[in-house]
Amino acid sequence: MENKQKELDKGAAASDAELDKGSMHWSQQLAQEVVQKAKEPYLISAGMTTSGPCHLGTLCEFLYPQGIKKALEMQGKKAKYYFVADIFDAFDGVPSVFEKYKSVLEPHLGKPLYVVPDPTGKTASFGEHFMTEAQEIMKHFGVEAQIIKINEVYAKGAFDKYAKLFLQQEEKVKEVVARTSLRKELPADWSPIMPVCEKCGRIATTRVTEHTDESYKYACDKDVKYTKGCGHKGENKLSDHKYKLNWRLHWPSWMDYFGTSIEGAGVDHHTRGGSWDTLLGIFKEIFKKEPPIGYKFGFILFEGKKYSKSKGTGMGVSQLMKLLPPEAIKYMLLKPDLQENIDINPTSVNMLRLLEDYQGAVALIGADEESMSRADRKRLQAARLSKIHEWKTAFLDVILYRQLYGSWENVAKESKDAAGVKYLSHYIEEWEKAGFIPEEYSYKYMPHKAEGKLKEFFESLKDGIQPIEIHNAVFEFAKANSIQPGDFFKSIYQLLLGKDKGPKLGKFLHALGVSRVKKDVL
CATH class of the missing domain: 1.10.10.350 (Arc Repressor Mutant, subunit A)
Known part of the structure; x- marks a missing residue:
């Protein structure tokens, strides 16, 4: 299987060189840009705040970088992939899945996610609870990333030099942030850093009152609607590592620290005045460096509505993972153009169409790519980027055999695809439990x-x-x-x-x- 995949990857690399950019899949286009502009070994970074269960929107945040890494490796290039668990963010709301723990969690609103307790007791913190879930899902989808807990990077002092630089050039930094975010000026209490209150532990309710290049004083007295400060006033040194950089400075700083070659974000970050514009300004005007390559991706919608981790909008990845093989889910998300919004409507009819499309795309591997349409080239590359599992019998045919012959042993015998039937049987049993079997097949x-x-x-x-x-x-x-x-x-x-x-x-x-x-x- 490994040798077969290596041959496929080599074939893909050779054919990529012959294709013009306009006919390439987005992963091939971005890989080409990385090779042209960055230095090997390439570093692909990404990250998210683990404030709730993973859904298809968050799944894309680690699948897209994996697609770029894979496309680079298909060209024989060396690439690393860092995924940042941004669990230093403030806990700003109880997700619907934890509604029963509301009384336990609400006293911790405004604190960094990594210090909020996990109400289930399974992990060290609220942030790590959902980070662990994300790691398990990454493994299921074959994502090969080094997970980095950003609070640990702060704890070892990695961001101190950035905090010092921003405090030294505070007026210039404020001007860049205001201009690139399309604001006339920033609030009077805006600061490059967000202190953690040593009394109540909150980060959302503090403000810097004065500072030198090495230390700062703060007050915990802000009202952020979902929680209020405790009124404490304190003083810390940067070397105490009890702060986090403001988001519009935090993002470019982690890219500079990691040596990022390329990182993407949703279209909301890339709108005019969005945080990507600030990142460009910080790199060019404060760091005096060229910024990494950026790319933007569209929204994942659930029946026309944007997914939300905290509000529980949309079918969770764990639910969909029971109904569809990971290859099909990856294919569904990786095939469209990157900036295209993907509207998920997981009816049995739509899922069967997806499975049929995926198996058809897998069948293209090894065919003459030059004679293919652009649409089929995209399908082919999406199939390559998805883990290709050996199953021959169409999903719908396995459902048909299941209805006719009952036992999986008989289905395997009649289909002459024992391994494929064994792999798909778990999903079809979930379809039966959930009532997803189409009426025609019942x-x-x-x-x-x-x-x-x-x-x-x-x-x-x-x-x-x-x-x-x-x-x-x-x-x-x-x-x-x-x-x-x-x-x-x-x-x-x-x-x-x-x-x-x-x-x-x-x-x-x-x-x-x-x-x-x-x-x-x-």
């Missing part, structure tokens, strides 16, 4: 004796005929006998299943065996 085989034209039709079928030939035979017979094809299909389903609809007829009769069906109805 049936009992209850054949009656055929009469009239139905009898003529079944008498005309030959043993060993293939599914597509059966399908065509229905149309040809209906046309020859002046019968509406739709009506004739209904008549056949009524004869065999006692209902107007059923599985694809050609595949269904072929799975049953034409000789068996003829014996049952004639």
Whole structure:
């Protein structure tokens, strides 16, 4: 399997060089830009605040960088991938999944996520609870990233030099931040740093009152609507590491510290006046350096609404992981153009279309890429970036066999794809539990004796005929006998299943065996 994948990757690298940029998948375009502008080994960074359960939106935040890393490796390049768990952010709301722990959690509002207790007791903190969940999901999807807890980076003093620089040039920094965020001026109490109150532990309610290059005084007296400061006044040194940089300075600082070659963010960060504009200003005017390569990606919507970790909007990744193989989910998210909004509507029909599309894309591997349309090239690259698991039988066909033969042992025997059936069986069982099996595939085989034209039709079928030939035979017979094809299909389903609809007829009769069906109805 590994040798096969290496050959595929080499083939992909060779063909990439021949494609013009406009016909490339977004991962190939960005990999090409990294090679042209950055130095090897390349560093891809990304990050998120683990304030709630992972959903498809957050899944993209670690899948997209993985796609770039994979595209670079397909070209024989060396690349690392750092994923930042930003658990130094303030805890600003109880997510819906923790509603029952509200009374336990609300006293900690405004504190850094890494000091808020995990109400389940499973991990060291609230932030680490959801970070651990994210790590498990990364593993499930084959994401190879080094996880970095940003609070630990602060604790070892890595950001002290940035804090000192920003405090030394505070007026210039404020001017850059205000200008790039399209504000005339920043609030009077704005500061490059956000102290952690040594009395109540909050970070959201503090403000710097005065500072030198090495130390600062602060007051914990802000009202941020969801919590209030305790009124304490204190003083710390930067070397105490009891602060965090303001977000618009924190983001460029971590990229500079890690030596980032490329990092992306959602379109909201890349709008005019967004935090990406500030990042560019900080790199060029304060760091006096060229910024990393940036890219933006669209929103992941759930039935037209934006996902929200804290509000619980949208189906969680863990739920979808029970219904679909990881390859299909990755393919769904990696295939579209990067800036395109992806609207997820996980009905059984939509998921079956996705699975069919994915298996069709996998079938393109090894084909002549130069003769493909751009759409098929995108599908091909998305399939390459997804972990290609060996299953041959179509998902829908496995459902069909399951309804016909019951036990997985019999399904494996009839499909002649034991490994594939074993892999897909867990997902199909979840479909059964969740009621996702399409109505057409929920049936009992209850054949009656055929009469009239139905009898003529079944008498005309030959043993060993293939599914597509059966399908065509229905149309040809209906046309020859002046019968509406739709009506004739209904008549056949009524004869065999006692209902107007059923599985694809050609595949269904072929799975049953034409000789068996003829014996049952004639």
